[in-house]
Amino acid sequence: xxxxxxDFIAGKGLKATKExxxxxxxxxxxxxxxDPDELYFRLRAKGSKVSRASIYxxxxxxxxxxxxxxxxxxxKHAHYECVVGGQHHDHMICIKxxxxxxxxxxxxxDLQDDLxxxxxxxxxxxxxxxxxxxxxxxAGETQE
Amino acid sequence: xxxxxxDFIAGKGLKATKExxxxxxxxxxxxxxxDPDELYFRLRAKGSKVSRASIYxxxxxxxxxxxxxxxxxxxKHAHYECVVGGQHHDHMICIKxxxxxxxxxxxxxDLQDDLxxxxxxxxxxxxxxxxxxxxxxxAGETQE
DNA sequence: CTGAAATTGAGATTGAATCTCAAAACGGAG
DNA sequence: CTCCGTTTTGAGATTCAATCTCAATTTCAG
Numbered sequence: 310x311x312x313x314x315x316d317f318i319a320g321k322g323l324k325a326t327k328e329x330x331x332x333x334x335x336x337x338x339x340x341x342x343x344d345p346d347e348l349y350f351r352l353r354a355k356g357s358k359v360s361r362a363s364i365y366x367x368x369x370x371x372x373x374x375x376x377x378x379x380x381x382x383x384x385k386h387a388h389y390e391c392v393v394g395g396q397h398h399d400h401m402i403c404i405k406x407x408x409x410x411x412x413x414x415x416x417x418x419d420l421q422d423d424l425x426x427x428x429x430x431x432x433x434x435x436x437x438x439x440x441x442x443x444x445x446x447x448a449g450e451t452q453e
Numbered sequence: 454x455x456x457x458x459x460d461f462i463a464g465k466g467l468k469a470t471k472e473x474x475x476x477x478x479x480x481x482x483x484x485x486x487x488d489p490d491e492l493y494f495r496l497r498a499k500g501s502k503v504s505r506a507s508i509y510x511x512x513x514x515x516x517x518x519x520x521x522x523x524x525x526x527x528x529k530h531a532h533y534e535c536v537v538g539g540q541h542h543d544h545m546i547c548i549k550x551x552x553x554x555x556x557x558x559x560x561x562x563d564l565q566d567d568l569x570x571x572x573x574x575x576x577x578x579x580x581x582x583x584x585x586x587x588x589x590x591x592a593g594e595t596q597e
Numbered sequence: 598c599t600g601a602a603a604t605t606g607a608g609a610t611t612g613a614a615t616c617t618c619a620a621a622a623c624g625g626a627g
Numbered sequence: 628c629t630c631c632g633t634t635t636t637g638a639g640a641t642t643c644a645a646t647c648t649c650a651a652t653t654t655c656a657g
Contacts, residue, residue, distance in 0.1 A: 324603060324654050342534045342553065346644075360606045365645060368533065379580065380532040380544065386613055388486045388524040389512065400524065401574045409486065410572055417564055421583060424558055429588035430545045436523065437581045439565060444573035468623050468634055490613075504637045509614060530644055 317374040328363045333376060342380055399437040405446035461518040472507045477520060486524055543581040549590035 314333055318325050335352050336343070345364050352359050371377045399417070401410040417437075425432040458477055462469050479496055480487070489508050496503050515521045543561070545554040561581075569576040 322603095326604065326653070328605070336533075336535050339535055342532045344530060344532050344644090358606080361644095362607085362646080363605065366604085372533075377533045377535055378541070378578070380534050386488060388488050389480075389516075389521045390483075390486045390524050397522070401569065401572060401576075403574075404577060410574060412568060412572060414564070414568055417561075417568070420558070420561055420564060424556060424561070425545065425583060425585065428545060428554055428556060429591075430547075430554060430583070430585050431591055432545075432583055432585040433548060434522070434585075435581065435583040437579065439569060439574070439576055439579040441569065441574050441576040441578075447573075447575055470622070470635065472636070488613090502637080505613095506615080506638085507636065510635085 314374070314376070318370075323370075328359050329367055329370070331357050331359055332364060332367045333371065336371070336377060399439070401439045401441065401443070403443035403446055404440050405442055408443050408445070410443065458518070458520065462514075467514075472503050473511055473514070475501050475503055476508060476511045477515065480515070480521060543583070545583045545585065545587070547587035547590055548584050549586055552587050552589070554587065 314330070315325050318329065331352060332348070335348060335355075335357075339348075339351075345361070345368060349359070349361050349364050352364075368377070372379060396413060397418075398411045398413040401412060402408070403410075421435060422432065458474070459469050462473065475496060476492070479492060479499075479501075483492075483495075489505070489512060493503070493505050493508050496508075512521070516523060540557060541562075542555045542557040545556060546552070547554075565579060566576065
């Protein structure tokens with residue numbers, strides 16, 4: 310694992326620092342969800358000298374390298390949309406240009422209802438955001 | 454629409470104020486997404502005297518009444534989880550007790566891939582959070 | 598080793614969201 | 628309509644996660 314991390318870091322032309330290793334190590338030893346501050350206190354309690362800044366700086370790296378997943382936060386702050394006179398839909402958001410594609414799939418809705426039934430969970434609402442690259446940016450990409 | 458709003462407000466034993474009406478009116482006239490601050494400036498520009506506090510206080514009401522949907526923000530701040538040595542999964546989150554149920558559905562994943570293909574969108578990752586009431590809280594509910 | 602470049606920590610800063618509380622608005626009773 | 632208890636509001640203060648700043652430190656290619 311540490312190897313995969315070192316490869317990833319090296320592959321990006323970055324440096325393998327003690328702090329980055331400590332942070333990843335602590336995360337690997339974490340069962341379940343965590344937030345950056347928790348992580349900070351956990352590390353400090355173990356005698357590490359890492360700063361919050363390093364944790365906040367390392368997290369995006371670990372996401373990019375597929376070591377961790379974001380569970381909750383999607384955007385920077387809250388966004389809403391009017392529902393009146395419109396149909397429910399989900400979103401595809403381009404990570405290059407920020408474009409938002411709205412889509413609706415009855416099959417997807419039904420499937421979610423099924424899954425909730427299986428887990429005896431009363432669905433109230435849901436949020437599905439698919440992040441990726443839109444066709445326009447994808448086209449631009451290959452030309453560079 | 455205004456009627457539905459007045460009914461909703463009255464049904465909750467709250468008061469139908471000018472501010473609440475202005476906020477909803479502006480939202481209904483809004484195409485696409487918005488954030489609370491945008492809304493604030495839009496209203497002030499039109500001569501309204503609403504404060505940010507009222508907007509932030511009204512938004513949860515409008516969500517509850519199904520007038521608007523939250524598009525981005527899910528929780529209060531960022532949460533993550535380790536992906537190494539684990540399988541991708543999505544979450545059902547109980548709005549009563551905060552319990553997090555993890556689930557995985559290959560069918561759901563495939564369906565998302567299909568939808569992305571249809572929209573010529575290169576999926577990188579996704580977030581699906583189903584909010585509702587877990588079986589434990591649902592059981593407790595009926596006893597009260 | 599050496600030195601250029603990247604990274605770090607402490608503390609300052611930002612900014613969305615929330616809180617405080619006196620003043621104003623709402624709405625049921627008369 | 629008026630009165631009056633209750634709710635709601637606005638301005639500004641506050642909170643706190645997240646980001647930024649910058650001098651000191653660390654990494655690593657040569």
